[in-house]
Amino acid sequence: MVGKKSGKALLRDEGLERTDNNMDLSSWPQIAPINQKNYYTDYLKRDDQLLAFRLQNEEARNRMTKSAKDRDRALALGKQEQGEAEVDGDTVMEDAEEAPTEAAGSKVIVIHVGSQNLRIGLASDALPKTVPMVIARKSAKNESEEEGVEPRPKRLKLDEDEDEEGIEPEKQFGPEFAAEYTSMSADLKVHMRQNKRRTLPNSKEMVINYNRRTQPEHIPEHNDPERIEWTEIPSPAPEYITGQEALRIPDDSNPRYKLSWPIRHGWCNEEAYDNTRFLFLDISLILEDAIKTQLGLTSKKEWPNYSCVFVISDLYEKTYVTNILEMLMKEFSFARVCFIQEALAASFGAGFTSACIVDIGAQKTSICCVEEGMCIENSRVNLKYGGYDVTETFIRMMLYDHFPYTEINLNQRYDFLLAEELKKNICTMLETGVSVTVFDFHLRISGQDTRKYAFKAYDEQHLAALGFFNPSIFDNTAKLNGRHKLLTRSYDIYDGQPNDPTSAAQSEILSAIAPPAPEPAADDEKQTSNGTHDIQATPSRSQQHLNVLNRIQDSEATPRSSVAGSPAPEASSTPQINNGTGTPAPTTDKLSTTLLPPAPRAPSIEERDDVLPIFPLxxxxxxxxxxxxxxxxxxxxxxxxxxxxxxxxxxxxxxHAYLEARLHTLRPTFAKEIMIGTPPRDLDPQVVVWKGASVFGKLNTTNDSWIGRLEYDRLGSRLLAYKCMWAY
Known part of the structure; x- marks a missing residue:
């Protein structure tokens, strides 16, 4: 019988004894335990520890210290002068008084950039200066002479055996426009009869017959009291001309100049430029000339003494905002810069604390509800039509009805100015103005005699403005050209997803008008959406995933953003593709297949570049x-x-009255509450946004959204997350 072994003997004989060879358990570096004392630190957890807020507090303390010193100095000087003035028996305090202070806002420049006009001025000014947002550069041909440029309004291309004079005006714009125009005319006639308004049965024939036989009257230029002063090209010819002078350059000038509009439809005009730098260079040149000519600040050495308030749209693009901030800080060298949204600026200008702001510009219409000085994010809507679309549609309708000036082309400068004048003087939303009326206009071309035309119009003046409520009559074919060709979307630095602002109202509108997104085809090999073979998938897994995703997106108020537009992964993780087949190459490594990145889901409605926001107002x-x-x-x-x-x-x-009637029809339960207001104090609706921004620029003591030079040099555009008054 074997004796019982002790514990030490068992450890020694069985190999269970622990031995220490003084070697580390792993080659990985050992991390020391966290210091227990720092568990509850508040480092960078309070707002006053951030640089932006620290500088604000320091500025407030310096201001308070300076005011205290000035007060003590004034008291000391006052006592001293009082003792010296006792000899004369009079108290003289004139030397103790400080120099007269400058007017509030006299050192603040307010800039509101639009698609057609730029409004700029000092915050102390009553009204801004309006400058066309256009620049003319030297070119071999002007904008209307270039090859491939279609005339505006766009007309059908003619066959080789058909000349322009042989085609009938009713067929110039295609059957779709003709059907839409005829339908709107019939609906208007029915509506007028319901309202007991008199309509002549042959009104259209009267208009067409009169316009066909009318001939222009030639007026010598010296007999024209309102002749245009065209821009004279000096010698040597400048490289560029901006503003109103650019629109007054003769089309046949020597040398030729080509007009460029850097902002179109509320977006950067990426279609007309090949480089982002040139795009923002034109914007900076227009702003620079406006500051020099309209504000009188001819020397750039004075600009560092001025601050700038820049107005941006409610649904802005972060790439545009960061580029503008860099321009204002580095190229213009302003002391401080702050941004304000259009709807909030309009509420400031009108003095309303709660309102629904409807801003109808030249090429875009924005809607946003403001409550207690804040824009409600989910109420923001941005539609890509405006007053210019009414102008173009009005000209198309007049040409359809045999407009006597058949050669009108909005790409030509004098025709563009003429069309804007006709729209302003003739278009109306009142049904009482719908009647056969004779109008006249003067066509003024550089180097030619003035021509006076007479024409008749019937319902064109009303139906063109009705495009706001029936936007399919507008020409929307080229508004998405060049979208995101130069300026890509802004992406979050942490998850790589697009982080441009979104709105539930805008998403609902886009979902209602968007065509169905192309879905990836599911084949018999259970191929996933990114082109890889899912070995572990069941036959219906891919389709179930898509259905669940669609239900989630439909149920959410604000669709989640995706990484569909984010940069592609590195080549090492991209599956190999067979040459010319478009199918993934077979792989034998199961581990490499399972570790592939997940398939990107379909882009959200805001990320699709094929959806143009066009919706009834x-x-x-x-x-x-x-x-x-x-x-x-x-x-x-x-x-x-x-x-x-x-x-x-x-x-x-x-x-206003027509829009109010439309809203009463759509929401009869709120008929008593619906009211369309106008800006108070007879303020021009075009300058309300600028006026509100100027009021905002005067709030130096309560405005914490200024971005200073020291802050920008250290943090750059990251400051916008702390400085903007909304969730940037």
Whole structure:
């Protein structure tokens, strides 16, 4: 019988004894334990520890210290002068008084950039200066002579055996426009009869017959009291000309100049440029000339003493904002810069604390509800039409009805100015103005005699403005050309997803008008959407995933962003593709297949570049108000009673009453509350946004959104997350 072994013997004999060979357990570096004392630190957890807020506090302390010193100095000087003045028996305090202070806002430049006009001025000015947002550069041909440039309004291309004079005006714009125009005319006639308004059965024939036989009257230039002073090209010819002078350059000038509009439809005009640097260079040149000529600041050495308030749209693009901030800080060297949204600036200018702002510009219309000095994010809507679309549609309708000046082309400068004048003087939303009326206009071309035309119009003046409520009549074919060709989307630095602002109201509108997105085809090999073979998938897994994803997106108020537009992964992780087949090459490594990145889901509605936000104005306003009210009946009534129209596109006669009637029809339960307001104090609707931004620029003591030079040099555009008054 074997004796019982001790514990030490078992460890020694069985090999269970622990031995220490003084070697580390791993080659990985050993991390020391966290210091227990620092568990509850508040480092960078309070706002006053950030650089932006520290500089604000230091500035406030310095201001308070300076005011205290000035007060003590004034008291000391006052006592001293009082003792010296006792001899004369008079108290003289004139030397103790400080120099007269400058007017509030006299050192603040307010800039509002639009698609057609730039409004700029000092915050102390009563009204801004308006400058066309255009630049003319030397070129071999002007904008209307270049090859491939279609005339505006766009007309059908003729066959080789068909000349331009042989085609009938009714067929110049295609059957779709003709059917839409005829339908709108018939609906208007029915509506007028219902309202007991008299209509002549042969009104169209009267207009066409008169326009066919009318001939222009030639007036010598010296007999024209309103002749245009065209821009004379000096010698040597400058490389570029901006503003109103650029629009007055003769089309046949020597040398030729080509017009460029860097902002179109509220976006950067990426189609007309090949380089981002040239795009923002033109914007900076227009702003620079406006500051020098309109504000009188001819020396750039004075600009560092000025601050700048820049107005951006409610649904902005972060890439555009960061580039503008860099331009204002580095090229213009302003002391401080701050940004304000258009809707908030309009509420400042009108003095409203709660309102639904409808801003109708030249080429875009923005809608946003403002409450207590903040834009409601989910109520923001941006539509890509405006007053210029009304101008172009009006000219198309007049040409359809045998307009006597058949050669009109909005790409030519004098025709563009003429069309804007006709739209301003003739278009109306009042049904009482729909009658056969004779109008006349003067065509002024450089180097030619003035021609006076007479023409008749019937319902064109009303139907063109109705395009706001039936935008399919507008020409929307080229508005998405060049989209994101130069300026890519802004991506989050942490998750790589697009982080441009979105809105539930805008998403609802885009979802209603968007065509279905192309879905990846599911084949028999259970191929996933990124082109890789899913070995472990069941036959219906891919389709189930897509269905669940669609249900999630439909149920969310604001669709989530995706990484569909993010940069592609490195080549090492990209599956190999067979030459010319478009199918992935077979792989034998199961581990490499399972570790591939997940398939990117379909892009959200805001990330699709094939959807143009075109929607009836009255329905878009109701969509914005509903998302702002959030099913609150009281807020709904407040916003319905506080709709305010601003912008140049809202100046059409009778537009307010017509919009109010449309809203009454769509929401009869709120008929008593619906009210369309105008800016108070007879303020021009075109300058309300600028006026509000100027008021905002005067709030130096309560405005914490200024970005200083020291802050920008250290943190750059990251400051916008702390300085903007909204969630940037």
């Amino acid at each position: 009255d329905q878009a306003i109701l969509t914005s108000v509903e998302h702002a009210a959030r099913s609150d009946d009281r807020k709904m009534r407040d916003f319905m009673g506080g709709i305010m129209l601003v912008g140049g596109g809202s100046q059409i006669t009778g537009f």
